[in-house]
Amino acid sequence: MKLKSLIIAALALGQAVLCANSELHGIYKLVARQLPQFADKFEFALVSPTSASSNDSYTISSKAGKDTVIISGTTVNSLARGFYHYVGQCGSVSISWTESTIDTLGSLPKLCGAGHGSLDGAAVVPWRYYFNTVTFGYTTAFYSWADWEHLLDWAAMHGINMPLAWVGYEQVLIDVFEEFGFSQAQIVSFLSGPAFQPWNRFGNIQGSWNGSLPLDWPRRQMQLQQKIVKRMVELGMTPVLPSFTGFVPNAITELYPNATVINSSTWSGFPVIYTNVTFLEPLDPLFTKLQVAVIQRQQTYYGNVTHHYTLDQYNENSPFSGDVGYLKNVSLGTIESLRAADPDAVWVMQGWLFFSDASFWTDERIQAYLSGPEIGQLLILDLFSEGSPQWQRTNSYYGHDWIWCELHDFGGNQGLEGNLPTLTKGFTSAMANSSSLVGVGLTMEGQEGNQIVYDILLDQAWSSSSLNIRRYTKEFFKARYGPMTVPADVIECWHDLVTLVYMNNASSVVNVVPKSIYELAPNINGLLNITGHHPTKAFYDFSSLVDIWKKLVGAVAASPTMLQHPHVHYDLVDITRQVLANQFLDLYVDFMHFYNATNPSASTSSEIIDHARPLLDVLRTADRVLYTDVNFLLGSWIARARALADGNDTIADYYEFEARNQITLWGPTGQINNYASKQWGGLVGSYYLPQWEMFVETLAVQRNVSAFNPATFLHTVLLPFGIQWQWEKWGQTENQTWGVQGDLLPILVELVQTF
Known part of the structure; x- marks a missing residue:
């Protein structure tokens, strides 16, 4: 936050403390954090419920002739909800788990909604x-x-x-x-x-x-x-x-x-x-x-x-x-x-x-x-x-x-x-x-x-x-990508994506967040069509997602400044990550078909390695894409852990081990291996890619389907690698950066040409 914003926030907070009773300090301070430039334009009041229901409720109105927003509610929490209703719906800004764009508002939004006289809301549960x-x-x-x-x-x-x-x-x-x-x-x-x-x-x-x-x-x-x-x-x-x-x-x-x-x-x-x-x-x-x-x-x-x-x-x-x-x-x-x-x-x-x-x-x-x-x-x-x-x-x-x-x-x-x-x-x-x-x-x-x-x-x-899902989707992404005017074709892409993956009509088979097969221990079987809590089974048409992704990339390429918006950047990395995870699955199927349909012993090791090269290239590309956003970095996870040691290197090393072990072996010897795996820049390149390279090399050397023993490969190759990896320290090699690497747009433009 810029110095000017901090000064405004401090002044606004001081006024809030003077004007509000102690119960309201929290909501005034929230506004000062989120919208410092207009923090003095809000008045909050606690009121008694006006209906038989004791659930939280709020009303948003404006003061006649004054540039002031008045939010009254039955609880402080309802006031916070009312504030977000106002800035989100009327100002087209949002806060997510990773970012807030509320402080990008250039002017105080006018009241919106039916009649434009007031907005209100009432919870249906306590x-x-x-x-x-x-x-x-x-x-x-x-x-x-x-x-x-x-x-x-x-x-x-x-x-x-x-x-x-x-x-x-x-x-x-x-x-x-x-x-x-x-x-x-x-x-x-x-x-x-x-x-x-x-x-x-x-x-x-x-x-x-x-x-x-x-x-x-x-x-x-x-x-x-x-x-x-x-x-x-x-x-x-x-x-x-x-x-x-x-x-x-x-x-x-x-x-x-x-x-x-x-x-x-x-x-x-x-x-x-x-x-x-x-x-x-x-x-x-x-x-x-x-x-x-x-x-x-x-x-x-x-x-x-x-x-x-x-x-x-x-x-x-x-x-x-x-x-x-x-x-x-x-x-x-x-x-x-x-x-x-x-x-x-x-x-x-x-x-x-x-x-x-x-x-x-x-x-x-x-x-x-x-x-x-x-x-x-x-x-x-x-x-x-x-x-x-x-x-x-x-x-x-x-x-x-x-x-x-x-x-x-x-x-x-x-x-x-x-x-x-x-x-x-x-x-x-x-x-x-x-x-x-x-x-x-x-x-x-x-x-x-x-x-x-x-x-x-x-x-x-x-x-x-x-809630009406189509209407909700439109309003959600207007606010998520605001306050800029969101192109109609971008909103339409999201309608299509919601229909494809967020109205999952195969929920009897897959009803939780899926995992990419490249996060699992490499194997010649058992990776496809997994259901349960970590599904790998496809529940939508992959090519349809590629079409939506291409349209989104095209929209951003036509207006590159859109990528400066943190939520646009995050979402494009996220969707690209999924496109590449899906591509990896398809290439794995092709590779296994080649390996099983032909007589591997009749193939040379180099032929097997050549056939697997596109598979491994996807992981390299995924690592590049993920490295462009701070929210998709192994370095961010490790940096958070080490920072809590307050400069004590011994304790920092302990915390880093904890951070590494959880997302990989999850236990002293892989008791819940890959349960908490992540598609993060740095993790894909330093952990998953080497495992899949070792898998391909093992198949190339053995050149016999029956010779591959998954348990032996796990315990003699993957587990020793994982144990060694979790004791390493991030940042020891040139490519292990703590921050982002590269620009997303050139990577996307290049990548689209390959599909």
Whole structure:
């Protein structure tokens, strides 16, 4: 931001502080951050609801004869939503996960919409929830305060009023465990590294396969959480804070030999040293003592800011017993522990367990487990409502409050996919058929694109009827690419793309974000037509996407200044990335057809290598394209991690290992290999390309289909390469830059000629 803008923002903020009462400080500060040049042109007011509904609402109007916008709302969060409604619809600007163009407005927009007298909005549900526990690993693990400021502004302006707030939990645990007699060594051996803490919190894993967690990390993260929670409250949000889940260091059996503990399940093939986490039963009085200590410690750090607490005991962990009496007592003990600490506590539970372990969680067992808390004491996130909803088979969770959630993205996958009709109609149908539905939520594991798929659900929370997708698409991209006038042919391209990939009519086969096969371990089979949570199966015509992409490239080539817009640049990189991923799949099929249809032993090694050359060239091109945008860089991910070490090279190296391991091997020896893979500049070139080169070289040497052994190739070639790669340091070679390389447009113009 330019110095002049900062000065204007400071003056506006000073005026806001003088004029507004303390409740409104947060919204005035948001406007000063996002639209500093016009921050003094807004007046905000909190008003009582004017209808029978107590849900959030707002009205936007202008002061007669004055260049002032007046926004009144029932909550601070509704004021933030109203502000974004105004600048987005009337000013054609937007904020995304990566960028904000709101401060590019050259003049204060005139009121728009029906009648131009006022704009208004009213939420149809009380809660708009945000985050999956594992988003704090796949996306925000290494976020700085600047990153969080941007994300929380995005959330507030999109009407989110219930965000999950996990950051800094480990410092709370350290304090409490020390209070209860655990040594520092016992505690540190239990805690996992920064990139894997969500699964430690779930009780899936324990410890770190990269040495012990530096104690500087939890302390700094707690300090960051203090800022995060304060900002959430300023923006009218209700944070969902952590609680004591029951997972403890195994030294508890030495300190408290009479404690009732069990070992949780082995998770994802991890060695025992890193899994089978010790679980203190909620029926044990010690559980309540620890719960009270954890919540009181949080209140000391963050204030008395919420009554909502996240607590998941059986995320991909099976209970000790399936006896319905036992299950009821576990949940009863859990809610009683929360209420011992906070008499108004509400237990927030991710409902993933009922889907992921459906063979255990029969309807009878679910009902028993949910019968411990009384109605009003439990809030359940129906985590995968758009793909595998559980609310119907559980009769709306037997009357408990629940939230309709969109999961969609596993591990931070990046393929283009969505089903907008399912999101809009699925939610409105649920509203009509469930009296205990109280909100919508975004619960993606990682947020890596497909922005329209998430924004539309948050906007649907403010409409009782299903949104018109064609109209929504037009308005979405007018704002996303504004405030410039967006060419009609660009909007039409997006209508075509939405029809092709975001109205997925093959959702019974693919209903989540796909993964490119080049992110998987190279193999002669098993890579195609994968379904499930990491699908590779094609669900649309690849050539149709190429046609749309060519038109978009043509539009930008005709008006190159469009690429200066960050969202235009991002989207063109993203679509080009997908075009190349699709091309790689087609070329892989051709290469495997050549290798299998002919007699490889009759071919020379050079012929096999020559036939694979186009396949490998696609990866080189993809790396070049991705390197042109800061949001698609391995260097950005690693730089964030290393920056949190505050200049300590040893700790920075530890964080870099964490960052590298998560997106590749995910475990000491590839336990969840490539689960969180990414199509990033630098990662494609330094990690995937060498693996595919080794694959081609192996086939060329063996020249016999039956001689290729996938397990042998994985363990003798790929795994040693991956282990070595994760210990490297970024920036050691000339081509490993921290920032972007090259210009996108010349690459696109050249690339289009090859299709």
